[in-house]
Amino acid sequence: MARKALVLAAALLITIAGASAERASPHIPSSKPFNVLSDSNYEPTTVTDVNAEFDEAGDILDDGIGRRLQSSTVTTYCSTWCQLKNSLGLTIVGFLLVCLSPCLMWKNEGRHVKELRRISFCKNKAVVVPNADMPSDENIGQLVHFVGKVSVDDDAIEFHPGALNVTAPLPKALVIKRTCMIYQKFEEANRQVKNDRIGAGQTTTTTYTVKEDWTMQPQAERLEHLPGETNSRGIWDELVAHSGTPESAAPATPILNLPPNMPPQLAALLQQVDLTKAPHALSISKAAHVGEFSLTKDAIMTEQAVFQSEWMPLPAELIAYEIEALPELRKDRYGNLTTVEEGDEPVNGDVLIKYEYCADGFDASFIVQQVLAESDPETGTPQHKFSFEKGRVLDEKYCISDDLGVIWMVRRGRHDLPDMIKMATEDEKMLTKMLRVLCWVILVAGWMMLFSVITTLLSTLPILGTLGNAAFFVVALIAGTTCCCGVTAIAYIRYRPLVAFGILAVAGAIAGLIIWQIRSADHPPTDIFSVKLASLIHTDNVDVAVVSTY
Incomplete structure (x- = not known):
């Protein structure tokens, strides 16, 4: 929840910064279409990067079939009265931020103390299991710490039967995934703002051009500001039909109305694609275990930084050279399936299918609650006697039992109990500091927005406008810092x-x-x-x- 809150707060901050920059800056950098992959561990090695080609040719670049890519320019003017009305809106937003940011600071300090108590609970209650191959029945229901090597033994995995499945099961693999991408068009907005010499009016010139890139789902059929440019779905629907039923296909993610100056990485993060839905696929070994502890699917999917951090391409011999049901696909030199012919540039609607896997054989460390493993539906008995889950944290101090939720700690590599406690504490302190800085920035931005009407009036005079903006920024900085320190001090008295x-x-x-x-x-x-x-x-x-x- 803390990570999601951080992402949402960052998105809010960038949106605010973009709105402020659009008013004050005479030059706004162009936005970039997001870089297609929401999976931070995905490293495209087979996709031709055409960004530089489009940047050089601009809006007269030929798209490969003799048609020039379209561009559109929109010019809008906002008078001094219009700017004053916008300033009133920013003043209201600033008031809300000034009220909201201290609440977030307060919650962050309370969350930090709670997390430290949870970590301290693990430190005091966790039982060290010297050998993960020989856990004790006495530790069932208790927090335990153990270290071992992740293994799937002789198990081999594959995808659900279908045309896009591998030709043979892959042994020694913890996870395998199939990622499907399609070459689509996006709008790229390049904005320039020119301030009036007299008055606070602004003239905004926005030029929309076409940008093409790989994405993990089809985009809108027509671009909003370039209706003459359309996106083709190619054989995407056929991929869905031959890799899973239409009911299991991933629903089209609505295209969010994101700010044009939002970083591509954050835009991709906010438009995640479910890799378990067709035509994508993800398969996890059911035989995965660490010693006598079986690994659950929930643990492997939740702790992706541990179990899904090192992706490797599947051996080429496991990928079919041609698929009878999808004759448009061919196997390229890197072992991917694609509709792009050898030596050609991708065109709109082309698809690329990449196969990757994570191998077993690496070490992992755990602080988890030991439980009995569930029975195998086929054999009726579990492959391994024990499993694990998140442990309930009940902090009992001064005759009071405080329920702090559930917790587990899973890390890649071999770490003893003190090391894991130390790393968890350091991570929590770093997260708290980042959230403090973020709340402080939001608070300063809110105070600056409170003076929007005054700064807009001052901007009618060139010299006084610049000096006024600088003066009110200093005032906002002092006021925001004072409020931040005051709220933090009061929160310390409350929680510590x-x-x-x-x-x-x-x-x-x-x-x-x-x-x-x-x-x-x-x-x-x-x-x-x-x-x-x-x-x-x-x-x-x-x-x-x-x-x-x-």
Whole structure:
């Protein structure tokens, strides 16, 4: 949930930043179509990158069949009155952000304390299993820590029967997947904003051009601003029919109305494709285990960074050279199935099918709850006696039982219990710091938006407009930082009273010492009186100061 919240907050922040930049910046960079793959571990090695080719030719590039790609230019003007109305909207948004950001900060501090308590629970309650091949029945229902090698023994896996299945089951594979891509068109928006010399009006010129790239699902049939450009589905529907029933096909993901200046990686993340739905496919070995603990499908799919981090292409001999039901497909030199002929550039509607797998044989470390394995539906007995699941965290302190949810820790490599606790703590601290910075940025942006009406009025005067924006940015920075520190301090008192009062005590002692020293310097505790020794020394008059120091 924390990762999803971070992604959504980042999307909100980028949207806000884009709106602000569109008002203030005279130059807005062009947006890029997302880079087709929501799977961060996917590394396309067989797809021809045509981005540079399109960038060089611009909107006069020929698409391979003698037709020039279309472009469209839209010019809009927003007067000073229009800008003031937009500023009122930004002021409302800024007010909401100023109210929302402290709440997010408060929740983040509470979440951080809760996660640290959960990690501490694992540290205190986890039982170390020295050998994963010989777990004890006494640990059933308890948190255990064990380390072992992931293995599928002699099991071999394949996809569901169909034309796109491999020619033979693949041994020693933990997971295999089939990724289908289609070459589609996207809109690329290049915006330029020109401010009026007198007044706050702006002229925005937006040029829409066509960008083509590989994507994991068909896009809209017609582009919104370029109705003359259409997307072909090619043989995509045939792929669905020969790799799974229409009912199991992945429904078309609605094209989100994302900001044009959103980074391609974030846009791809927000438009994820389910790789378990046709024509894509994902198969997991049922024999996977670590010692005497069987690996569940839920664990393999949930902890992808552990079990699905190293993808390799399937051996070429397991992929058919030709498919009778789909004669348009051919096998390329890299072992992929594609409709692109050797030496040709891809055209709209072409498809590419890539086969990959994750091998077994790597080490993994676990802090999980030990349970009895479920029986095999075919044999009636489990292949391995034990399995694992997330453990319930019940923190009992001061005669109070606090339910903190469920937890497990799974990491790639061999790590003992202290190392896993240390890494989990460091990861949690890093996530908390990132969320703090994100909330602080949102808060500063909210304060800046509160002054949108004033900055818009000042922008009617060129010099005062620039100085006013800088001055209000400094004010927003100070106000946002002060609010952030105040909310964090109050949250510390609420969620970490001992730490908070300890910090306050130390700070108070240091402040008291500083004040005492300053007062001592202004009023030194000395008594000075002079005794004239003229009668004793006739040659010189000497004033002797007798100082009594207490």
